[in-house]
Amino acid sequence: MLSVSDLSFSYDTKQALKDVSFRAEPGRFTALLGPNGAGKSTLFALLTRLFTTRDGQIEIAGHDLAKAPREALAVMGVVFQQPTLDLELTIRQNLSYFAALHGLSGKDAAMRIDAALDRLDIRARAGEKARSLNGGHRRRTELARALIHQPKVLLCDEPTVGLDAQARAAITAHVHDLAEDGLTVLWATHLTDEVRESDDVLLLHQGVLRASGTARDLTGAQALNDWFLEQTGTPV
Amino acid sequence: MTRRFPAFKAIVLREVLRFIHQRERFLAALVRPLIWLLVFAAGFRAALGLSIIPPYQTYITYETYIVPGLCGMILLFNGMQTSLSLVYDREMGSMRLLLTAPQPRWFLLFSKLCGATFIGILQCYAFLIIARLFGVEHPLLGHLTVLPALILAGLMLGALGLAISSFIKQLENFAGVMNFVIFPMFFLSSALYPLWKMQESSETLYWICRLNPFTHAVELIRFALHVSLSPWALLWTVLAGAAFTVLALWGYDPARGMIRKRR
Numbered sequence: 001m002l003s004v005s006d007l008s009f010s011y012d013t014k015q016a017l018k019d020v021s022f023r024a025e026p027g028r029f030t031a032l033l034g035p036n037g038a039g040k041s042t043l044f045a046l047l048t049r050l051f052t053t054r055d056g057q058i059e060i061a062g063h064d065l066a067k068a069p070r071e072a073l074a075v076m077g078v079v080f081q082q083p084t085l086d087l088e089l090t091i092r093q094n095l096s097y098f099a100a101l102h103g104l105s106g107k108d109a110a111m112r113i114d115a116a117l118d119r120l121d122i123r124a125r126a127g128e129k130a131r132s133l134n135g136g137h138r139r140r141t142e143l144a145r146a147l148i149h150q151p152k153v154l155l156c157d158e159p160t161v162g163l164d165a166q167a168r169a170a171i172t173a174h175v176h177d178l179a180e181d182g183l184t185v186l187w188a189t190h191l192t193d194e195v196r197e198s199d200d201v202l203l204l205h206q207g208v209l210r211a212s213g214t215a216r217d218l219t220g221a222q223a224l225n226d227w228f229l230e231q232t233g234t235p236v
Numbered sequence: 237m238t239r240r241f242p243a244f245k246a247i248v249l250r251e252v253l254r255f256i257h258q259r260e261r262f263l264a265a266l267v268r269p270l271i272w273l274l275v276f277a278a279g280f281r282a283a284l285g286l287s288i289i290p291p292y293q294t295y296i297t298y299e300t301y302i303v304p305g306l307c308g309m310i311l312l313f314n315g316m317q318t319s320l321s322l323v324y325d326r327e328m329g330s331m332r333l334l335l336t337a338p339q340p341r342w343f344l345l346f347s348k349l350c351g352a353t354f355i356g357i358l359q360c361y362a363f364l365i366i367a368r369l370f371g372v373e374h375p376l377l378g379h380l381t382v383l384p385a386l387i388l389a390g391l392m393l394g395a396l397g398l399a400i401s402s403f404i405k406q407l408e409n410f411a412g413v414m415n416f417v418i419f420p421m422f423f424l425s426s427a428l429y430p431l432w433k434m435q436e437s438s439e440t441l442y443w444i445c446r447l448n449p450f451t452h453a454v455e456l457i458r459f460a461l462h463v464s465l466s467p468w469a470l471l472w473t474v475l476a477g478a479a480f481t482v483l484a485l486w487g488y489d490p491a492r493g494m495i496r497k498r499r
Binding site: 049072 | 239240241242243245246247250253254257328329330332333334335336337338339340490491
């Protein structure tokens with residue numbers, strides 16, 4: 001489970017997040033919905049401890065991120081918005097590098113890497129350089145990588161940016177499957193078609209959490225996209 | 237606790253692989269000091285008379301004098317290259333991957349530093365071998381005793397690069413570092429001329445050179461290459477290395493947020 005309480009953060013004078021509290025439950029796909037500039041990336045930077053704040057608390061699967069950062073990071077998988085593959089390395093080398101960062105090596109790492117590649121159906125291309133992959137496959141590789149150490153919580157920061165419709169749908173569906181298998185998923189996006197009716201939704205706007213609940217409960221009879229536009233008053 | 241050795245090995249290996257993939261960088265790293273050695277030194281040997289100063293016990297050629305300085309130059313450029321690649325990593329996102337690994341941040345940065353230093357030392361040895369082929373010789377044993385000096389100098393200059401990278405906001409600002417760090421450090425040191433020569437022309441410049449940690453890194457290498465030790469140079473290099481390391485750790489402290497500054 002991922003739990004955030006009373007989280008606030010400022011860049012010098014500009015307040016980026018204000019008293020944000022929520023929980024993302026195991027087995028649920030929790031969509032963090034917000035227009036550009038809502039504070040999603042700031043929240044992700046705090047969740048991944050790229051920077052820290054004194055205001056508020058973050059717990060990852062029972063580990064307090066401020067008090068036990070390494071234990072918390074060890075159970076977290078992250079797909080960043082920015083591409084983070086080393087394009088000069090092969091897919092397998094990229095995954096091995098990541099596994100080693102998590103202290104995994106030898107046969108154990110190799111088995112986990114094979115399993116992750118199989119899950120995302122990219123094992124046949126493991127020997128290819130990351131540079132030769134298209135955007136969709138690069139994302140798949142990054143997702144496979146984020147799962148190698150069998151995290152309990154998966155954070156995805158707008159992972160479909162720049163992908164075509166087909167690749168976007170495939171990645172979104174796959175992560176929904178992962179949530180159904182018991183993973184806690186937090187998925188930041190500003191694209192409402194990536195969210196299913198039964199998903200949990202957190203609406204972040206101007207650094208404040210405006211609404212939370214299942215998409216169905218929040219929107220009522222309205223389409224999610226219309227509801228989102230109405231709530232944020234911005235074009236999607 | 238997450239095991240650290242695989243992480244250390246992987247980070248160092250990645251630096252090496254990256255270096256191998258950048259053949260131009262290796263070539264530039266070798267050509268640069270060789271030009272100084274073979275062209276600059278040839279022109280200046282007549283202009284600069286050298287007296288016998290420690291660690292030398294006899295008259296030496298100017299080429300022999302500048303070899304340690306050029307080793308220092310390799311390490312200095314290598315340190316700055318590391319800095320550049322760190323800023324690049326940050327812009328490209330792979331820094332995020334590194335810093336979110338479940339390892340202490342100092343350990344991740346130290347591993348990076350070791351990887352960079354290792355590459356710098358390889359370049360120094362390649363340069364020393366080529367210099368030898370051109371007849372610029374040092375005691376054979378010196379090639380072994382210089383190793384600890386190269387490690388210390390490399391770590392110190394790498395830590396400087398690391399510290400600088402945490403304060404550079406964008407890749408575009410990097411040219412400024414070249415002008416304001418590499419050139420003053422190199423020319424205001426004992427790399428190209430003994431400090432007594434500098435003292436003859438300006439007492440102020442002499443003292444700046446004396447305080448420059450790069451001078452002490454070069455002297456440490458010079459003495460070690462002649463199988464002796466300069467305790468003063470050793471002390472300065474270690475102290476400067478420690479100071480730069482502390483500065484780098486502070487620069488990368490998540491509470492300060494090197495990414496926070498450049499949203």
